[in-house]
Amino acid sequence: MYRHFLLILMLLPSLCCWPQDAQAASTQAPYGANLFQGNFSKETKGGQVLPGDRIVLRLWGGSLTVDSTLTVDANGHVNIPDIGDMLVAGLAYDKLTDALRSKLAASGHADSQIYVAPLDNQPVAVFITGNVARPGRYSGTPNDTVLAFLDKAGGIDPQRGSYRRIQLTRGGRTIQEFDLYPFVQRGRLPAVRFMDNDTLVVLDKGPAVSVSGAVRNSALFELRAGQTSGKDLLLLAEPDNTASHIALKGIRNGAPYNTYLPLRELAGLPLQDGDNLTFMADNPGSTISVQVQGAVRGARSFPVRRGARLAEVLNFIAVEPGRANIEAIHIKRKSVVQQQKKALADSLHRLEETALTASSSSSEETQIRAKEAEMITKFVERAKAVEPEGIVVLGRGDTVGDLTLEDGDIIVIPAKSDVVLVNGEVMIPQAMLWNEDNDLDDYIKGAGGYNSRADRDHVLVMRQNGSVSRDTDDIRAGDQILVLPKVESKNMQAVKDVSTVLMQVAVSAGTVLGLSSLLN
Incomplete structure (x- = not known):
């Protein structure tokens, strides 16, 4: 039902924009x-010898004399007196003399002189x-x-x-x-x-049908009279193995016509001039593909049944004994990447609106606003290039949650670590040996302290399992400490929006590098 609803949404634009769609289809390149x-x-330098051609042949000198007009038979041969059959069809006329010379040499008449010319190739x-x-x-x-x-x-x-x-x-x-x-x-x-x-x-041109989508040949196909069924079109379009359905748009009885059918039903479907067919891979199949990264050995890609859960797949993954951090398992998921991108894009849009519409009460403030708007514009462009990781956090204390896997999921099993990374607004980003007696100040001091852009009230702790915490009193081996930059502006809404973007970048991509330098 859900798929049919999506199809209706896909076809709705054609009901109100048919003339434009039909015009677009007509611009598709014809097949051939x-x-x-x-x-x-x-x-062509004289063309090629074909069956039925007549060739004038004269041989003299040595022990062989021929003056004859030879006809190329249906099999492409000529019969040379005293020599025998010779295949000449397909030879370019300017290569015929060399071929005859080789034939004569092989027959013991290399000393013969040759004249050969086409009689019918004027x-x-x-x-x-x-x-x-x-x-x-x-x-x-x-x-x-x-x-x-x-x-x-x-x-x-x-x-x-x-x-x-x-x-x-x-x-x-x-x-x-x-x-x-x-x-x-x-x-x-x-x-x-x-x-x-x-x-x-x-x-x-006869009736023509436009074809696109999951096919080897995407083109405007002309249909011959009496051959207007989908069966003939299938032979021309050559659908991919993935194609399972077709969406057809056309005109029937003067009105727009749309239908969506399984591929097998196309063979018996009558087609009309101007029809537009899209071959679609709309068959979910019975398996999906997942990958594994991190402290594993052996296979890193698995075909699994659709609907399989993480707990089932973990039984087939060979981890590195003593090195794999099973409690930190998490998943990178494509659908989550798209959700994070959308959320980031919405935040950036709000940020741009705030920067470009802020009012000023004096000329001096106007200059400040203009400079801030320029800074934020550069910041937004850089932030748009951030690629989220799409992490799904599974850890709940010392246990790992279970979930249904999606096609393209990447299961990450990190290796156990004895270090703590310190990144962001510190003097020298460092990787330091974890010590249970060390606190946040110890790690920050080990990285040379905060730099001038640091926001000491916004420090994140990123766990190996993909989760993010603001509890800086609980720093564990394998954690990453990320110090966010301070946002300075008289526009409090801009401060809030920039802070939101920085937080989203930190959570979704694990970094704010390359962004903080634009804020001060």
């Missing part, structure tokens, strides 16, 4: 549009018209491909032209029709021999 980039129209001129970029009369060879001639004319017009209906006319009648999709998919292109004054006509 990348064919015409000038590569096929490059000079230049031809072909008219190209219809929906192409530059209609006109273009020269080429009889063995040039339809792609080469179309490329000479600038390719098919992507808005109006058909990639599936290209007609070759000769003497007023159509002798062949080309579909370029098999070439794009499998490299198949029918052979054709052009004649002088032939005409290539690119017909109007």
Whole structure:
């Protein structure tokens, strides 16, 4: 039910913005549009030998004399008198002499002189018209491909032209029709021999459907007459293995039409011109993936069943005996990262509003406000770049709580530590050996004392299990002491908002480094 509700929300904009969506879909590149980039129209140096070609061959000198016109058979061979069959189909005409010379040498006639020339490969001129970029009369060879001639004319017009209906006319009648999709998919292109004054006509584009999402081929697909079912589109779009559903937007009976179906039902679905299909990976699957970091050995990534709880997975994790701090286990979670980012963004927005809308009672105060606004703007830009860790705290005293795991969770099992880190607004950030007799003042003195920016009333203790405490009388091995900077301003609301941001950064990312220098 929840997923269906999300789908309705996703489709609602299309009900009020259909003309814009339809226009956007029409700008999608047609399937095969990348064919015409000038590569096929490059000079072919006489073209290639094809079955049916006639070749003039003269051999003289030595013990061999031949003066004959040879025809390339259906298998691409010619029969050379006194020599035998030779495969020539596919050879460029300018390479034919070298190939014959090698054949003669292998047959013991290396001293023979050779003359070879195509009889049917004289230049031809072909008219190209219809929906192409530059209609006109273009020269080429009889063995040039339809792609080469179309490329000479600038390719098919992507808005109006058909990639599936290209007609070759000769003497007023159509002798062949080309579909370029098999070439794009499998490299198949029918052979054709052009004649002088032939005409290539690119017909109007047929019904077209836009495809995007979880597919290998995202494009505007043209449908042939009689082939407007989803079955034909599946063969063209090639959905990814992850695709499970399709969302279809279109027009039916003059009104916007939307539907959401399992992928298996697309094959029997009739499609219409202008339809927009989005293939979606909306199948939750039966497993999720979780990772492990810290004092562990062996596997660090686990596929587990959806709905598995932490206690189940811990049975499969090999920790380092005597080194792993089991009581400090915590989780880094993607969804929590997003929540923390949103909370930080909201706080930054309020901070900017406070800084930019603060009133002043004198010109001197106006200058102060302007300077503070500039400082806060820089602070906000730096704070936006902070990446929260998304920590889920599990520790409750000496016990670790249990919870249902989510896909992408990172289970962190810290190593036991004998040191205390001192960071933030101190003279020299330090890592010091923990001593049960030391208190906060001892650790601060070991870091050179507070610096001029320190706020001595805002010191946080960050535990190995990801929790944050303001109880500086209880400092344990592995803790991090973080001294926050003092916020100085006549605008008390700005002081409050900046302090909130600093606290959020400290809790979500474990640092305020790079931010405090902008506050003074």
